[in-house]
Amino acid sequence: MAPQPSETNAAVSTAGVELHYGATPVLKGIDISLSKGKTLALLGPSGCGKTTLLRLVAGLLAPTKGSIAIAGRTVADAASGAFSPPEKRNLGMVFQDYALWPHMTVGGNVSFPLEMRGVGKSERESRTMRALERVGLGAYADRRPSDLSGGQQQRVAIARAIVAEPQLILFDEPLSNLDRELRENMVGELAELIATLGLTAIYVTHDHSEALTLADDVAVMRGGLIEQLASPDELIEKPATPEVADFLRLGGVAELEYRDGHWFFKGSSLALLRGVDGVDCAVRVLIPTGSITAGEILPGTLAATVLRSQFRGDGHLATVSLVGAEKIELQVLSRAKLRPGEGIGLSIDASQIRWFGKQVYSSKEENLEHV
Ligand SMILES: Nc1ncnc2c1ncn2[C@@H]1O[C@H](COP(=O)(O)OP(=O)(O)OP(=O)(O)O)[C@@H](O)[C@H]1O
Structure with missing residues (x-):
């Protein structure tokens, strides 16, 4: 029988997830379980499979083996062929390159997910303003993204990801395009925002300090496998392998x-x-x-x-x-x-x-x- 997600009441769980590109295995059996309101960081060197795992949860890829459940509902199962596309998974996503539409205003960008869901104009406007205020950009709704700094653009992307109040937010190296000082400030802000809004989040990064600052649990990945999944305190106190200790410096x-x-x-x-x-x-x-x-x-x-x-x-x-x-x-x-x-x-x-x-x-x- 195909492995099933072990905790069906988890916000996200994967069971025996594998992903192969042709004959090349990129993920070799991933089991994670994330509770509601918690943040999981996927941490590891370039090429270890972090983004691939995030894309599987997002529904941008389907697993070669294993299954994925979000809020107790199976969204992908290689054995049965069950698969929900991204728009059916109630997710928000924030990418490294912000992915804002340059021809739309900041407000237009943020309200887009609500338009897609058929939310009426006045509710759309009030929810868009609320989301922008939450990221400190209430005064910027009528500007173009190109008029904003990198850090402000990334806040717009975060506002767009939270506006529809999704059950899960996926972050793919969201701060890596920012310079070091801004990145350090934004890590703290993001941690505060995630806590205040009670978000459930998966956060991909290759930066150990970002992962240890933001996440409740950190999965340290290497070569398509999770080397250790533990709280930041436990990782620092008891790294399971020399590789984890080395990666966490x-x-x-x-x-x-x-x-x-x-x-x-x-x-x-x-x-x-x-x-x-x-x-x-x-x-x-x-x-x-x-x-x-x-x-x-x-x-x-x-x-x-x-x-x-x-x-x-x-x-x-x-x-x-x-x-x-x-x-x-x-x-x-x-x-x-x-x-x-x-x-x-x-x-x-x-x-x-x-x-x-x-x-x-x-x-x-x-x-x-x-x-
Ligand atoms: N479309 C594809 N076809 C073939 N191989 C791929 C494809 N996409 C990714 N890979 C390979 O899968 C492996 C994992 O890639 P992935 O992007 O998940 O790594 P990552 O840990 O997120 O790395 P990075 O931090 O550099 O983004 C890499 O070896 C990559 O070359």
Whole structure:
């Protein structure tokens, strides 16, 4: 029997969804369930299948296998061939390029979905004004989109997406065309708007900070699969795999091997920790940025060389490589500006290291005095 969406009372659910282009699988079995009023971010590198999944939910593509339900109603099912087109799914959509009609006024753009639904003129006008006011553009109804800034145009697109009060809003990288400062402001505004209006939303992005700011749940995708689906707090506390930790830039991922009572950086004679239990094996670990203190090279610290450094608001975030294990790159937050090529000493708190693999080591390991 074909897999069915597991939670039929979810706002959106997918069960075993696959999408192939010819013989190439792009999505390889996606199961998600999103409750009403929640925001799910689809996060992952370019080409991992985020937009494809969004287009399947929108009804712009049909799954090769599996099924999709919106508000408990099956909208696509590969086994039975059932398929509802986008206009029957009661959705709002916001795209990266805004997709506003240049020949229409701002008000005309926003009221268009209501016209499509056959809403009468006076109700259309009042709902359009309400939607524009909600995004702070009440005074702009008679302007052309080309007279507005990028950020204002994207607000118009959001007003158009919410005007018909759809049960679900789909965002496809809506802020990626905006410059960094505007994007950072808009993330906060969008999060507030989603919360105030109680929207249920799916939000595609490749920007981890956008996803962690906006979403109740984040699906980290890789190669057509969901690597981990969890709340932002859980992802940060307990990334399931080194790939998730790396993608979320939680710190440096390193492979360690156990020899002679010590954990060495793989392929080097540089030991990170003293091990308590002697098990000859190799594991990958996350060394979180917050576990590292940078200072002078002193006895007891690990020597490192600064590769690059960027100011990020609460300090200088530097990428450093370890002397003696140059392939290992770690991220260090420093109050002082660090210059490329500069040598620094690192102290790493062993209790904060996250070990990936079957065994839990951290409580048994001890910091090593480096020389
Ligand atoms: N019409 C198509 N025909 C063949 N392959 C396609 C088609 N559309 C997308 N793909 C492939 O499917 C994969 C997933 O694409 P998708 O656009 O979903 O990725 P994405 O995670 O949204 O990436 P990006 O962030 O770059 O938009 C990519 O390898 C892409 O090349």
